[in-house]
Amino acid sequence: MKDILTIAMPKGRIFEDAVELLRQAGFRLPPEFDDSRKLIIDVPEESFRFILAKPMDVPTYVEHGVADIGIAGKDVMLEEERVVYELLDLKISACYLAVAGLPNTKMNLIAPKVATKYPNVAAAYFREQGEQVEIIKLNGSIELAPLIGLADRIVDIVSTGRTLKENGLVEYERIVDITSRLIVNPASFRMKDERISELVERLSEVKRLQSFETL
Numbered sequence: 001m002k003d004i005l006t007i008a009m010p011k012g013r014i015f016e017d018a019v020e021l022l023r024q025a026g027f028r029l030p031p032e033f034d035d036s037r038k039l040i041i042d043v044p045e046e047s048f049r050f051i052l053a054k055p056m057d058v059p060t061y062v063e064h065g066v067a068d069i070g071i072a073g074k075d076v077m078l079e080e081e082r083v084v085y086e087l088l089d090l091k092i093s094a095c096y097l098a099v100a101g102l103p104n105t106k107m108n109l110i111a112p113k114v115a116t117k118y119p120n121v122a123a124a125y126f127r128e129q130g131e132q133v134e135i136i137k138l139n140g141s142i143e144l145a146p147l148i149g150l151a152d153r154i155v156d157i158v159s160t161g162r163t164l165k166e167n168g169l170v171e172y173e174r175i176v177d178i179t180s181r182l183i184v185n186p187a188s189f190r191m192k193d194e195r196i197s198e199l200v201e202r203l204s205e206v207k208r209l210q211s212f213e214t215l
C-alpha cells in the first residue's frame with residue numbers, strides 16, 4: 001500500500017494553475033476540484049489528501065507536518081521564513097514584488113512610511129538599502145495607502161500592472177520575481193521519499209517539456 005501524501009494547496013489565484021499542472025503530470029483529480037467549498041479532498045486513486053488553505057498559511061501547515069508537501073508563492077516563502085525545503089520552482093502564477101508610490105514623489109525624510117502585506121520582506125529590503133522606514137501592515141487594497149496619505153510608498157505584488165495604473169501609481173523598484181514553489185516538510189522528505197521523488201519527477205518532466213514549447 002502506498003503512503004498517503006497530504007498536500008496543502010493555496011486557495012485563490014494559484015489554485016487553478018496548480019490543479020492544471022498536477023493534471024498535466026498525469027494525476028487524476030476529480031471534477032470536485034473545479035467547484036467545491038470542501039477544505040479537505042481525498043483522492044484515494046492517487047493516495048493523495050488535499051487540504052485547501054489560505055496561500056499565506058501553506059508553509060505553516062507544511063512546517064508543522066500536518067501536510068507533507070505544499071504549493072506556495074515565493075513571496076509567501078520570503079515573508080514567512082518557515083522551516084521547510086523548497087523542492088521545485090513550478091513556474092506558475094508569476095508576478096513580482098515592487099516598491100511603488102505616487103509619481104514624482106520622494107519618501108518623507110523625517111518618518112517615511114511603507115504600507116504592505118509583506119512586513120518582513122519590506123523591512124529587510126529597506127534595511128539593505130540603508131533606509132529607515134516605518135512599516136505599516138495592511139491586509140489588502142495596499143494601493144489605497146499612498147492615495148490617502150497613509151504611506152509614502154507601498155511594497156506589493158504586481159502582475160499586469162493594472163492596479164497601479166488605474167490608481168495613478170508608479171513602480172519605483174522591482175524587488176524580486178515571484179513564482180510558486182513546491183515545498184516539503186523535512187521529516188516527510190525522509191519518511192515518504194519514494195512518493196515525493198515520484199511527484200517531483202513527474203512535475204519536473206512537465207516543466208521540462210513546457211520549456212521546449214516556449215523556445
Ligand SMILES: Nc1ncnc2c1ncn2[C@@H]1O[C@H](COP(=O)(O)OP(=O)(O)OP(=O)(O)O)[C@@H](O)[C@H]1O
Binds near residue numbers: 056178
Ligand atoms: N496579481 C497577483 N496578486 C497577488 N498575488 C498574486 C498575483 N499573481 C500571482 N500571485 C500569487 O498568488 C498568491 C496570492 O493568491 P491570492 O491573491 O489568491 O491570495 P491572498 O493574497 O490570500 O488573497 P486574498 O487575501 O485577496 O484572498 C501570492 O502569494 C502570489 O504568489
Ligand SMILES: O=P(O)(O)OC[C@H]1O[C@H](OP(=O)(O)OP(=O)(O)O)[C@H](O)[C@@H]1O
Binds near residue numbers: 141142157159163
Ligand atoms: O498588477 P495587477 O495585475 O493589477 O495585480 C496586482 C494586484 O493584485 C493583488 O491584489 P488583490 O487583487 O489580491 O487584492 P487585495 O488588494 O485585496 O490583496 C495585489 O495586491 C495588487 O493589488
